[in-house]
Amino acid sequence: MYAPNNPRLVSVRGVNVEAPLAGTMLIICNDDQPGVIGEVGTILGRQGVNIANFALGRNETGAVGVVNVDEEATTAGALESAMEAIRQIPAVRDAWLVRLTS
Numbered sequence: 001m002y003a004p005n006n007p008r009l010v011s012v013r014g015v016n017v018e019a020p021l022a023g024t025m026l027i028i029c030n031d032d033q034p035g036v037i038g039e040v041g042t043i044l045g046r047q048g049v050n051i052a053n054f055a056l057g058r059n060e061t062g063a064v065g066v067v068n069v070d071e072e073a074t075t076a077g078a079l080e081s082a083m084e085a086i087r088q089i090p091a092v093r094d095a096w097l098v099r100l101t102s
Contacts, residue, residue, distance in 0.1 A: 023052070026096070027067075029062060031062055036092070043086055047085075051067055054066070
């Protein structure tokens, strides 16, 4: 549930997804198939990246995952290394690291 006046991401490339629009986010477009979320979680865990929120949307064209992470608690370079590994997952079409500041 989202509070009024708190921005949120509601769609990526035509796929509905509802995630907080704040802080550091990983946005991942992928084929909708088993195991992708597990691979992403494993990669982030190995890099010591804490997941604050994970939202998933899907339709007939594929899936979108929006992962809000606690960047403050992450060692330097860990997110970039994680993104490189996530982009190597065969089912991943695109992946972006987005940092929003106030």
